[in-house]
Amino acid sequence: MRQIINKINEIDFNSSEDRHLFNDFYETFLKDLQSAGNAGEFYTPRAVTQFMIDMTNPRLGEKVLDPATGTGGFLKSSIEHLMKQANTAEERKLVQKSILGTEKKQLPHVLAVTNLILHDVDTPNIRHDNSLSRPIRDYSLKDKVDVIATNPPFGGTEEDGIQANFPTSFRTKETADLFMILIMTLLKENGRGTVVLPDGFLFGEGVKTRIKKKLLEECNLHTIVRLPNGVFSPYTGIRTNILFFTKGESTKEIWYFDHPYPSGQKSYSKTKPIRIEEFDLEKKWWDNREENQYAWKVTIEDIQSKDYNLDIKNPHSEDEELLDPEEALQNYLKSLEQVNQVKQTLIEELSLILKEGSKV
Structure with a gap:
């Protein structure tokens, strides 16, 4: 963590080049959230x-x-x-x-x-x-x-x-x-x-x-x-x-x-x-x-x-x-249920990780 903070401190946000490079990094970070469960x-x-x-x-x-x-x-x-x-x-x-x-x-x-x-x-x-x-x-x-x-x-x-x-x-x-x-x-x-x-x-x-x-x-x-x-x-x-x-x-x-x-x-x-x-x-x-x-x-x-x-x-x-509208609706509701189940599981896992981390 200290090494990361030191690197961030090296960034000159008054420099257009540095700021644009950091923008690119931040956008990549946000894009990676797309596969990060409920995030x-x-x-x-x-x-x-x-x-x-x-x-x-x-x-x-x-x-x-x-x-x-x-x-x-x-x-x-x-x-x-x-x-x-x-x-x-x-x-x-x-x-x-x-x-x-x-x-x-x-x-x-x-x-x-x-x-x-x-x-x-x-x-x-x-x-x-x-x-x-x-x-x-x-x-x-x-x-x-x-x-x-x-x-x-x-x-x-x-x-x-x-x-x-x-x-x-x-x-x-x-x-x-x-x-x-x-x-x-x-x-x-x-x-x-x-x-x-x-x-x-x-x-x-x-x-x-x-x-x-x-x-x-x-x-x-x-x-x-x-x-x-x-x-x-x-x-x-x-x-x-x-x-x-x-x-x-x-x-x-x-x-x-x-x-x-x-x-x-x-x-x-x-x-x-x-x-x-x-x-x-x-x-x-x-x-x-x-x-x-x-x-x-x-x-x-x-x-x-x-x-x-x-x-x-x-x-x-x-x-x-x-698909027949009724069949399509059932498939849609089933997909939503699966999404919500995955989200709940990830939330529980994240809570457990944070709890264990706080003990450390």
Whole structure:
């Protein structure tokens, strides 16, 4: 430990070269957390955060929020995106004030604050709090932001008291569902949102159906990018999706884009993670949308006729048919149960290690 401290003391944080080298080290450290058991829930692959910010395109002077900050990946990508637009010292200060976050858990909160400090934010505005603990009705216009980019914990559950902060028809214990209501509340008119959600949200019923109906009525859910298995491997194998929407106008049609694996690759892994270059397909298509082997669109009438089931198969794919929704839901719940069991085991093992260490 003494040797490590001595080495860190050698770093000159006033030196641009030293600071950038340390930034690279810190980012590698955060990336390694992805395979560190329950800590992995705090890390979204850099390629995914960068793509989401690139397409949401925060602009100088706009406020950007991540209400489930984790280690700060979305905020870091937002800073980099906005700093490219800043030409003066005043504009760079404006960027620092425009980045907002909230993180519930202590470890990722510390990691996120450090992450932003290393990216030239003198005083990171990241609250150590549960974003869901404040009643929805208490938010006013001054709390609203221009851009929200986040990956709320999927598979997480909240205690009964948290549900009381939400309207009766949207009360649920599932964390990601509650975050969707919060996001719609906190976006300004014409504000843009981008969120990572599992397949279970797309085909889920009950409260999920009511949340999706509200989303489609109050926002233009213009794009859903369907990610393949393994993007969040090894933390979870649950399939995920990136939703892009704009507050203030209802949805008329939804474009889907089925993100493919790179040529010659059948899965992602720690040594072969998803890369930002892979999203060039979506970026080239984004402003000139036409149906192709990866892209298709669905009208709001079709969605309504399916009772707001957003789990729409790629009509151009030759893969096997999607599972029956009931069977898919059971598989999804089984996967969540396995994830939670692994998390609990790791928490118990970590507690035991810390207990033994304290004796030493």
